Amino acid sequence: MKFGITQTFNCSYLPGKDERLLVYAESDDLQALHYSQLIQVGFRRSGEQIYRPHCQSCNACQSVRVPVNTFTPSKSQKRIVNRNAHFTILISQQPKESYYPLYEAYITQRHQDGSMYPPNRDQFNSFILCQWKSPIFIEAYDGDTLIAVAVTDDIEDQNHHGALSALYTFFHPDYHQHSLGTWMILMQIATAETLGKPFVYLGYFVDGCQKMSYKQQFRPFEQFIGDQWVRFDKKPT
Numbered sequence: 001m002k003f004g005i006t007q008t009f010n011c012s013y014l015p016g017k018d019e020r021l022l023v024y025a026e027s028d029d030l031q032a033l034h035y036s037q038l039i040q041v042g043f044r045r046s047g048e049q050i051y052r053p054h055c056q057s058c059n060a061c062q063s064v065r066v067p068v069n070t071f072t073p074s075k076s077q078k079r080i081v082n083r084n085a086h087f088t089i090l091i092s093q094q095p096k097e098s099y100y101p102l103y104e105a106y107i108t109q110r111h112q113d114g115s116m117y118p119p120n121r122d123q124f125n126s127f128i129l130c131q132w133k134s135p136i137f138i139e140a141y142d143g144d145t146l147i148a149v150a151v152t153d154d155i156e157d158q159n160h161h162g163a164l165s166a167l168y169t170f171f172h173p174d175y176h177q178h179s180l181g182t183w184m185i186l187m188q189i190a191t192a193e194t195l196g197k198p199f200v201y202l203g204y205f206v207d208g209c210q211k212m213s214y215k216q217q218f219r220p221f222e223q224f225i226g227d228q229w230v231r232f233d234k235k236p237t
Helices: 031-041 075-083 099-110 121-128 173-178 180-195 210-217
Strands: 003-005 021-024 044-046 049-053 061-067 088-092 136-142 145-155 163-171 199-206 221-225 228-232
Touching: 021 031, 031 044, 031 049, 031 145, 044 163, 044 199, 075 180, 088 180, 099 121, 099 145, 099 163, 099 173, 121 163, 136 180, 145 180, 163 180, 173 180, 180 199, 180 210, 199 210, 199 221
Parallel strands: 163 199
Antiparallel strands: 003 021, 021 049, 044 049, 061 199, 061 221, 088 136, 136 145, 145 163, 221 228
């Protein structure tokens, strides 16, 4: 496999830090296969790009995955599941026109201080569409109203029967009392169990970044530290 290293740029997560990426640099029919291999060693996909943080003086970003068969929801997570039991979960293989208005409202009301604001369709399409890997879309409905979408990769791998990888979730900003962000991760774990996938990858936990701390609330989880997966078992309440 061929890789390239990006230029250094300001870190999106830690003020005063610089960031650079190690990027898979090939474009061929093997991209999906190589992606399924690379995600096992800390890589991730965004749009067409497969990458891993490769910073010279910082290793705060570490890939996190949940082993589906041993995951047990905490008391607070069980309460969220019970609170949202009347919602309906569907899985779509194709994006729908109803997604963008929900995404636009989510970014506008929840993330005005982020790099994705203001939202636009080109930006939206760039991270949900990929020529060599089409994600699945886990949808949540309150009656006929779409309230959340989890853009998720269904990864096939002969070695460990594949995985799901959580790419991005957006949800209705008026449903804040339902903890939809946490709930949609729980729904991805439940979907992985149904599909027989042993892991759900949650992207990067960033040590020192409060907004990424939620990824350690799904236990047990495994974190890619020093080129190996390290398991953490202790459960929060």
